[in-house]
Amino acid sequence: MKYLWICLLVMTSAYAKDGFLSSVKRMNWNIGKEELEVVWIEDNKFPKFTASIFFQDGAISDPISGITQTVFDQLSAGTSRENQREISEFFDFYGANLRHSVTHEYSIFTVQALTKDIKPVMGKVCELFKDAQFPQNELNSHISRSKSQLKNLVTSHSSLADRVFRRITFKDTPYASPVEGTLEGLNQITQIKLKTRLEYLNKTKKVLYLAGPSDIYEIEDVLSKNCSWSNANKAERYEIKKPLPESAIYLVEVPSANQAQIRVGRYLTSNEFVGKFDHFSFMSSFLGGGFTSKLVQELRVKRGLTYSAGAYVSMQRDYGRVGIVTFSKNETAAETISLIRDVLSDVASGKFEEKEFIHQKNHVVGGFAFGFEETSAFLGQIMLYDHQKRDLSQLVNFPQVISNMTMSELGRVDMEAFPWEKLSIVVVGDKSLVKSLSRIRPVRLVKYEDYL
Amino acid sequence: MKFLFSLLVLFVFINGCSTTKKNKNLAESIQLDVEELKLDNGMTALLVNNSKLPIFSLYFFYKVGGKNEVPGITGASHFLEHMMFKGAKKYGKNTIDFIIEGSGGSTNAYTTNDSTVYYENLPSSELVQILDIEADRMENLALDPEDFNKERAVVLEERKMRYENSPKGQLYQLLMENLFTGTPYGRSVIGDIPDLKSVTREQIHAYFKRFYAPNNVVLVIVGDINTKKAKDIIREKFGKIKSSPSVIEAHAELKEEAFQVSLKEQKVIKRKGESPSPIFMLAYPTYKAGHQKGFALDVLSSILGSGKSSTLINEYILVSRPVATSMYAAHQQLEKNGFFFIGGELVRGIKLDDFRLDLQKKLKSYCETEITERNIQKIKNNYLVDLYSGLDTNAGLAQFIGDRQWLYGDWRFYKQELLMYEKVKVSDVKELCHETFSKNGVFVSVWDKHK
Numbered sequence: 001m002k003y004l005w006i007c008l009l010v011m012t013s014a015y016a017k018d019g020f021l022s023s024v025k026r027m028n029w030n031i032g033k034e035e036l037e038v039v040w041i042e043d044n045k046f047p048k049f050t051a052s053i054f055f056q057d058g059a060i061s062d063p064i065s066g067i068t069q070t071v072f073d074q075l076s077a078g079t080s081r082e083n084q085r086e087i088s089e090f091f092d093f094y095g096a097n098l099r100h101s102v103t104h105e106y107s108i109f110t111v112q113a114l115t116k117d118i119k120p121v122m123g124k125v126c127e128l129f130k131d132a133q134f135p136q137n138e139l140n141s142h143i144s145r146s147k148s149q150l151k152n153l154v155t156s157h158s159s160l161a162d163r164v165f166r167r168i169t170f171k172d173t174p175y176a177s178p179v180e181g182t183l184e185g186l187n188q189i190t191q192i193k194l195k196t197r198l199e200y201l202n203k204t205k206k207v208l209y210l211a212g213p214s215d216i217y218e219i220e221d222v223l224s225k226n227c228s229w230s231n232a233n234k235a236e237r238y239e240i241k242k243p244l245p246e247s248a249i250y251l252v253e254v255p256s257a258n259q260a261q262i263r264v265g266r267y268l269t270s271n272e273f274v275g276k277f278d279h280f281s282f283m284s285s286f287l288g289g290g291f292t293s294k295l296v297q298e299l300r301v302k303r304g305l306t307y308s309a310g311a312y313v314s315m316q317r318d319y320g321r322v323g324i325v326t327f328s329k330n331e332t333a334a335e336t337i338s339l340i341r342d343v344l345s346d347v348a349s350g351k352f353e354e355k356e357f358i359h360q361k362n363h364v365v366g367g368f369a370f371g372f373e374e375t376s377a378f379l380g381q382i383m384l385y386d387h388q389k390r391d392l393s394q395l396v397n398f399p400q401v402i403s404n405m406t407m408s409e410l411g412r413v414d415m416e417a418f419p420w421e422k423l424s425i426v427v428v429g430d431k432s433l434v435k436s437l438s439r440i441r442p443v444r445l446v447k448y449e450d451y452l
Numbered sequence: 453m454k455f456l457f458s459l460l461v462l463f464v465f466i467n468g469c470s471t472t473k474k475n476k477n478l479a480e481s482i483q484l485d486v487e488e489l490k491l492d493n494g495m496t497a498l499l500v501n502n503s504k505l506p507i508f509s510l511y512f513f514y515k516v517g518g519k520n521e522v523p524g525i526t527g528a529s530h531f532l533e534h535m536m537f538k539g540a541k542k543y544g545k546n547t548i549d550f551i552i553e554g555s556g557g558s559t560n561a562y563t564t565n566d567s568t569v570y571y572e573n574l575p576s577s578e579l580v581q582i583l584d585i586e587a588d589r590m591e592n593l594a595l596d597p598e599d600f601n602k603e604r605a606v607v608l609e610e611r612k613m614r615y616e617n618s619p620k621g622q623l624y625q626l627l628m629e630n631l632f633t634g635t636p637y638g639r640s641v642i643g644d645i646p647d648l649k650s651v652t653r654e655q656i657h658a659y660f661k662r663f664y665a666p667n668n669v670v671l672v673i674v675g676d677i678n679t680k681k682a683k684d685i686i687r688e689k690f691g692k693i694k695s696s697p698s699v700i701e702a703h704a705e706l707k708e709e710a711f712q713v714s715l716k717e718q719k720v721i722k723r724k725g726e727s728p729s730p731i732f733m734l735a736y737p738t739y740k741a742g743h744q745k746g747f748a749l750d751v752l753s754s755i756l757g758s759g760k761s762s763t764l765i766n767e768y769i770l771v772s773r774p775v776a777t778s779m780y781a782a783h784q785q786l787e788k789n790g791f792f793f794i795g796g797e798l799v800r801g802i803k804l805d806d807f808r809l810d811l812q813k814k815l816k817s818y819c820e821t822e823i824t825e826r827n828i829q830k831i832k833n834n835y836l837v838d839l840y841s842g843l844d845t846n847a848g849l850a851q852f853i854g855d856r857q858w859l860y861g862d863w864r865f866y867k868q869e870l871l872m873y874e875k876v877k878v879s880d881v882k883e884l885c886h887e888t889f890s891k892n893g894v895f896v897s898v899w900d901k902h903k
Contacts, residue, residue: 045844046840046843046844048837048840076760084760084770085761085766085770088759088760088761088766089761089830091760091761092759092760092761092762092830092834093761093826093829093830093833094833095830095833095834095836095837095838096837097837112837112841113837114836114837137772138770138772140772141769141770141771141772141773141774144773144774144799145769145774145777145799148729148777148797148799148800149777149797151728151729151800152727152728152729152777152797154726154728155618155619155620155726155727155728155731156618157617158613254726255726256726257617257726258612258616258617259609259612259613259616259617290549290553290558291537291549291553291559292549292550292553292554300606301546301602302602303602304601304602304603304604304605304606304609305605305609306606306609307606307607307609307610307613327609327613328609329608329609329612359550359553359554362554362555362556363553363554363555363556364556365556366554366555366556366557366575367556367557367558368556369505369506369507369556369575370507370556370558370573372505373505373507373845373846374844374845
């Protein structure tokens with residue numbers, strides 16, 4: 001087993017260093033009066049390209065809840081020359097795929113298309129950023145749909161649990177506002193406010209991440225002629241300074257549920273994870289990253305309490321989150337929460353076996369190469385490292401860091417991340433759960449409508 | 453050095469396909485270098501070398517799914533899928549996941565109406581071990597009684613998550629029950645609750661012995677493998693496993709006629725569920741997988757419901773007074789039959805019955821207004837881009853060739869598919885559009901206002 005581990009370590013580290021990192025090229029392009037940072041991974045697999053425009057700001061600076069998301073959602077709703085259908089028709093005809101992702105700290109707009117169509121497709125993208133008009137009728141329609149979807153969120157207990165969990169754990173911080181907006185926020189969004197927000201984003205510092213053959217150099221010319229971007233605006237930052245919220249179980253009542261969705265966790269401040277990124281990642285994998293993780297073994301394999309259980313850690317630049325996600329039937333919801341508490345406590349106090357620890361190390365180190373299989377996934381890793389201000393050499397060193405980690409370090413990270421009395425617990429389920437959950441902690445019954 | 457970043461040697465050669473001009477012989481432009489192995493016991497293996505990374509993906513396609521079950525043991529295929537991870541003779545209780553994940557790999561499985569598929573993504577050093585595991589569980593699955601009962605509880609929880617607490621899951625199940633009433637496709641793949649509670653270890657064991665055999669499986673491996681050595685290992689591990697004569701009988705017993713549906717009148721089914729806005733699906737029976745007419749129906753579904761410029765999105769969503777918050781159309785082809793469906797979620801306040809009548813009327817009119825040369829070319833362009841994306845990973849390619857092998861008996865069928873897509877004409881799609889929307893369909897909805 002030890003031999004396997006050493007082989008994996010040597011193989012994956014060498015691969016990352018000699019293979020992928022050498023394929024990452026950084027450069028600066030002149031776009032008008034400004035320079036644009038460009039990161040390119042050469043990929044000649046297929047005649048297609050990926051271009052991700054990384055805006056170094058996101059929902060954290062939303063003057064109205066959900067406005068950055070709405071800007072991107074409605075970017076192709078109309079320009080002064082074309083209506084929504086014409087724009088959609090253009091991109092669909094080329095088979096171009098546009099998507100966007102807004103987080104609190106950054107926003108990414110991604111285009112994928114065939115390389116031979118780089119010029120028309122990227123030219124049109126520039127046109128959208130330069131001339132999006134957010135036509136009133138399209139905006140009304142979008143807001144109406146978004147509100148309807150929010151009101152219907154009760155059809156997905158899992159999504160509802162995620163939303164309420166965010167709003168409760170980040171209460172009184174800008175991170176509490178969901179990226180996709182609240183009903184209150186959506187009601188305040190207007191055409192003029194969207195234009196103002198787009199103008200702000202156009203002046204926000206950007207980095208262009210590219211994957212594809214060398215044809216992608218054609219993009220420089222297209223952007224310099226068609227895009228009016230600058231780097232004038234500094235990204236807004238917010239560090240959480242408030243103490244962790246009081247301990248309670250929030251029971252979100254949904255009618256007729258015969259299963260309870262469970263979320264346990266809290267926010268992290270950057271002070272807690274900077275310098276320990278890899279340790280936190282390993283801890284989440286150990287707890288809930290696969291069939292053989294601690295939580296899946298305890299909850300599903302040994303007791304049949306759930307179909308799935310997972311742990312996650314998300315670390316941005318100024319804040320992060322740790323959490324546990326699972327569900328169970330009503331009768332065993334309280335037992336499931338108690339078991340989660342026991343698992344966290346056992347790991348924190350070092351009550352786990354060395355073979356479990358070694359097993360997870362092998363799992364994490366051996367799986368390292370899979371993060372490079374899809375160029376777009378690798379590109380995503382680079383974006384996150386850049387955002388976290390981490391050198392890519394840390395990516396190469398990841399297997400080594402994990403191999404050097406000790407059992408007591410794992411226990412310490414678990415203890416720091418999951419102090420039981422400071423964790424928020426959200427349960428989405430039937431009202432009848434109050435009795436059983438009260439045996440664990442005081443229960444606050446809340447209405448889901450209050451979190452929309 | 454072996455692992456230097458290099459061009460992907462998937463042997464996918466692209467002839468500079470153009471999306472604005474007509475694609476030239478698309479079928480010939482994608483050449484897959486697949487090596488085949490057929491064992492005496494009937495097992496088929498397909499192998500593709502790709503040494504870009506020191507990893508590979510492995511798929512086992514067992515030709516057994518919901519349609520092979522009978523009343524009383526609904527959900528058996530899916531239950532068995534769960535039990536396959538619980539251990540066998542050599543690789544005992546709770547060891548399979550540990551071995552796979554302990555090497556850095558990952559594994560999972562899924563069950564459909566027609567198939568049960570197991571897959572693993574692993575470092576290339578693990579080939580011998582994983583084939584040993586797969587051979588062990590194919591031949592000697594343990595079905596430990598204690599594990600069996602624990603897993604029964606897990607399956608029941610999964611059922612709650614996917615169906616009982618999910619209005620969208622309920623909607624799909626409602627559609628299948630009512631579109632394929634009386635046929636094996638009308639049964640629940642995850643199983644009915646009484647069956648899941650009562651099914652015995654012995655019943656599942658008999659089901660396993662019948663369907664889990666080398667002559668009922670396709671193995672596909674794509675990645676950093678030496679294909680010659682891999683063939684030797686496959687021969688060694690699987691060559692001695694006996695084939696199942698009864699599986700051939702089982703497939704022969706499932707006559708095509710048993711899957712045909714003829715709706716004498718339109719069905720409108722309403723079910724009360726926890727959805728504050730109505731969610732719906734409208735479906736029409738079509739053709740089984742591989743049928744020539746299916747390709748034109750695929751194109752039709754994309755014209756109607758794929759992408760922001762598609763017909764239904766522009767008719768019902770991207771309008772000043774939206775009627776729906778989501779709309780989609782798809783053509784689902786199963787091994788023995790198929791169906792064309794449209795679904796979505798309505799905005800609150802929209803009258804469901806009025807919407808249904810409006811939709812059905814408009815569908816017929818679209819046959820004349822929406823099927824244009826440009827729209828068809830657009831769909832073909834999108835198909836090409838999707839094809840590239842699908843072949844981007846070892847797992848994607850393994851699934852691509854494996855699906856064609858187990859379903860059509862030949863992985864090369866993709867060439868015919870590409871040719872068929874290339875040949876689809878406006879008149880073909882129009883004809884199929886009229887044919888489909890003239891049939892009686894099934895309209896199902898779930899809403900908390902239903903009684």
